[in-house]
Amino acid sequence: MAYKSAISIADALRSSGRATVRGWVYRKRELKDKIFIVLRDSTGIIQLVFSRGTPAFDVAQRLNLESSLVATGILKEEPRAPGGKEMHVESVDWYYIGSPYPINEDAAQADSEYLLDVRHLWLRSRKMQAVLKIRHTVFGAVHEYFRRNGYYEVQGPMFITAAVEGGATLFKVPYFDDFVYLTQSSQFYLEALIFSLEKVYTIAPSFRAEPSRTRRHLTEFWHAEAEMAWYHLEDLMRVNEELISYVVSKVLEERRDELKMLGRDAAPLENIRPPFYRISYDEAIEILQKKGVKINWGDDIGADEERILTLQFDKPIQLYGFPEKIKAFYHRNDPKRPEVTLSVDVLAPEGYGEIIGGGERIYDEGELVDKIRRFGYDPKDYQWYIDLRRYGSVPHSGFGLGVDRLVMWIAGLEHIRDAVPFPRDIRRKYP
Ligand SMILES: NC(=O)C[C@H]([NH3+])C(=O)NS(=O)(=O)OC[C@H]1O[C@@H](n2cnc3c(N)ncnc32)[C@H](O)[C@@H]1O
Numbered sequence: 001m002a003y004k005s006a007i008s009i010a011d012a013l014r015s016s017g018r019a020t021v022r023g024w025v026y027r028k029r030e031l032k033d034k035i036f037i038v039l040r041d042s043t044g045i046i047q048l049v050f051s052r053g054t055p056a057f058d059v060a061q062r063l064n065l066e067s068s069l070v071a072t073g074i075l076k077e078e079p080r081a082p083g084g085k086e087m088h089v090e091s092v093d094w095y096y097i098g099s100p101y102p103i104n105e106d107a108a109q110a111d112s113e114y115l116l117d118v119r120h121l122w123l124r125s126r127k128m129q130a131v132l133k134i135r136h137t138v139f140g141a142v143h144e145y146f147r148r149n150g151y152y153e154v155q156g157p158m159f160i161t162a163a164v165e166g167g168a169t170l171f172k173v174p175y176f177d178d179f180v181y182l183t184q185s186s187q188f189y190l191e192a193l194i195f196s197l198e199k200v201y202t203i204a205p206s207f208r209a210e211p212s213r214t215r216r217h218l219t220e221f222w223h224a225e226a227e228m229a230w231y232h233l234e235d236l237m238r239v240n241e242e243l244i245s246y247v248v249s250k251v252l253e254e255r256r257d258e259l260k261m262l263g264r265d266a267a268p269l270e271n272i273r274p275p276f277y278r279i280s281y282d283e284a285i286e287i288l289q290k291k292g293v294k295i296n297w298g299d300d301i302g303a304d305e306e307r308i309l310t311l312q313f314d315k316p317i318q319l320y321g322f323p324e325k326i327k328a329f330y331h332r333n334d335p336k337r338p339e340v341t342l343s344v345d346v347l348a349p350e351g352y353g354e355i356i357g358g359g360e361r362i363y364d365e366g367e368l369v370d371k372i373r374r375f376g377y378d379p380k381d382y383q384w385y386i387d388l389r390r391y392g393s394v395p396h397s398g399f400g401l402g403v404d405r406l407v408m409w410i411a412g413l414e415h416i417r418d419a420v421p422f423p424r425d426i427r428r429k430y431p
């Protein structure tokens with residue numbers, strides 16, 4: 001196969017003399033005696049020059065945008081070409097013309113809904129390629145952080161039978177002659193696993209029937225969750241800061257070109273290291289009220305309020321101590337202030353807001369059953385979860401990180417859909 005001897009475009013740009021490259025037509029410009037094709041692969045782009053009177057020129061004339069080809073030629077310095085080099089093509093060793101490509105060169109102006117309709121093709125764009133590489137680095141760094149710090153990777157089921165984060169966002173699906181829900185969070189299963197492995201994590205999809213279309217909600221999102229036996233809120237906040245700082249440092253180490261490609265100013269990311277700002281829910285309410293926000297103690301702090309808070313700080317905020325009534329039933333109440341919980345959300349700066357939700361879990365059986373009832377649930381629906389408190393229960397904490405939201409912030413994206421290869425929300429289930 002001709003393309004077996006091909007080198008990557010990144011390697012070609014570092015080479016000289018004769019070489020073979022392979023990839024897809026990214027741009028094409030036809031002059032009377034020359035055709036310029038910008039070829040792309042997963043490593044970059046290079047200008048190919050075809051001269052009239054050669055068999056290669058005849059092939060080049062027939063190629064469409066996104067036609068695939070393998071070409072051999074001589075590499076020459078050319079400061080005006082991308083990467084400062086171009087290839088004068090001697091032969092096209094293999095090619096696939098394909099149909100006229102439905103996304104034209106000024107695609108950036110195309111309607112965003114159209115680009116979502118053809119996302120399976122738009123993934124080939126330089127912008128999406130950059131996002132996907134940043135996403136790859138983020139996922140790898142999350143795995144790395146946990147594995148280097150003594151966590152075991154585990155998996156919870158995707159089919160569950162009871163709400164973790166409230167019944168309003170459950171997807172109910174038929175299950176033979178019964179029904180189940182798609183998982184909202186693997187948390188409860190990780191809590192079972194700490195009695196075996198003590199520190200566990202998973203990166204898996206979570207599903208939320210979110211009725212609204214916002215720039216940070218999906219109906220299917222990637223959720224990095226962890227649970228740690230013997231950890232209290234202070235330990236958890238340290239883990240939050242270490243994890244986020246490590247992920248950001250890896251993106252800065254590996255993906256500066258991609259951040260530049262996206263026009264993302266990396267300066268705000270240089271500052272992301274422990275300690276983050278730590279403000280209580282009480283302090284947050286005061287800050288917001290002083291800013292003229294009509295909010296009272298006990299109200300939830302939503303996206304708009306988070307935006308105002310995060311624009312005040314140049315690092316993530318660990319917002320802790322939420323009132324009991326605005327957090328899920330499993331959150332442990334502060335023994336010194338029963339009206340608040342030992343909970344913490346991490347808010348990303350620059351207006352991005354919540355990326356992590358977590359806290360200490362109730363570990364006393366009676367306290368848990370009482371709170372399940374007070375929140376209007378039936379303890380029978382949580383029997384196995386209550387069992388965890390019946391046998392050798394221990395203090396423990398955990399959290400869930402929205403990985404798509406983390407990618408959205410780090411890459412400086414406007415909408416969470418741009419952080420995901422095939423995004424799903426209330427009006428998007430195709431392709
Ligand atoms: N193991 C745990 O303690 C996790 C806990 N049960 C939980 O699900 N918390 S959370 O609802 O705040 O969701 C956690 C994070 O998950 C993200 N998240 C939560 N919901 C979404 C939607 N709809 N779309 C995208 N991302 C979402 C967001 O970053 C949240 O901070």
Ligand SMILES: [Mg+2]
Pocket residue numbers: 345354356357
């Ligand atoms: Mg939350």
